[in-house]
Amino acid sequence: MSRVFALSDCNSFYCSCERVFDPSLEGRPVIVLSNNDGCAVARTPEAKALGIEMGAPWFKIRDLCHAKGVVARSSNYVLYGDMSRRVNEAYQTFADDIEVYSIDESFLDFTGMPDPEQRARDMRRTVRRWTGIPTCVGLGPTRVLAKAANHLAKKRPELDGVCDLTTAEARDRLLPQLEIKDVWGVGRASVAKLQEIGVHTAADLRALDPRVARSLLTVVGERLVRELNGVLCNDLDLTPPSRKGIAVTRSFSQVVTTLPAMLQATAVYATRAGEKLRRHGMLAAHIQVFMHTSRFADGPARSVSGIARMREPTSDTLDLVRAASEATRRIWADGFRYAKAGVILDDLVTPADAPRALIEPTDPRRPELMAAMDHLNRRFGRGTVFPAQTGVMRAWTLRADMRSPAYTTRLSETPVLAA
């Protein structure tokens, strides 16, 4: 049975949330600013019509906003998170399988349901009635095509908020009208490479040899081409998201030029990251520190990062700050005007998965654990790739590191192409 995915996306989500709680904003141009009010991260259609770009720095658009009566709000992520939860509750009455892709987008599995397009229209109405949030819905046999459909639904008023790309006829008609830069997963760098070989529309990309796509854009590009052809490579991810990393990064209000100032900044970020970590009930095995100079400034550019490894997974503030300081000192160099820095916690584990004991080389249990690892290696193989004839290629990796002070085993499965 061919699959049907729906991608539902909230229009100007942060602005729409602000309007729900302040109806006087209805019909007026509204923008929401990033943390520290640095730049615009959400715009209503009225604000877009005034020429305010996504990511436009506030200091450049302030005069325009004042002159044209644009309402600018600081962001309120607690409010948006709560509204997002309510929108997803409404989705639950239309599908059992839902992947919450981001704060304002969810994929729903409409496979096997009668008249998906009508269902999408009903869903839009329900979400609007329950939450006040306007949405657009794209339908397609793969996630990439559902995303493409969603983009068309947003851009074309005559579609009335729903675009259906589940039929070959609709794809043949509409994909030539979708620019390559608007295909999900094609960013600036890929656009340049594709245009060089004459690929300008989603239809052009669909016709590209998957091997060429792979050599040009890695395995990601190959999956893209296949998905545009209706071959499923990315199924819904219904596992509850377990965070893989936690970041705290900030642009400085004034450039940092001395080590003590940088140590203070990274210590603060490490502390905040530790708070987030504990809120998630997790432990981190690595902490990464990075710093770089401004993209916009003259002068020597520098971007560095360094990783410090914990003796064992921890969420302890003192451990994290100590490790962050160690990494900061290691990568520090004088003579640069650092504009931004951050810390990223990596290799997160829940306490239940964390090693219970340290296994030293002299530990009497070591032979037993080695034997267990051998067994896993024989059972699953290492780096095994099943050939593509079956339509399924999976790479298995077993990582069991006996040299690190903490004993860990991990089995991860990397789907390359899943038909």
Added chain:
DNA sequence: TCTGGGGTCCTAGGACCC
């Protein structure tokens, strides 16, 4: 059996997303 070439780990960095 095979002593070198392939597997794994670690790190850095690029690209893309919302």
Added chain:
DNA sequence: TCTGGGGTCCTAGGACCC
């Protein structure tokens, strides 16, 4: 003066191992 922050995934190269 002032140009976001928080994520994921993929690749490559050196060190190390047997």
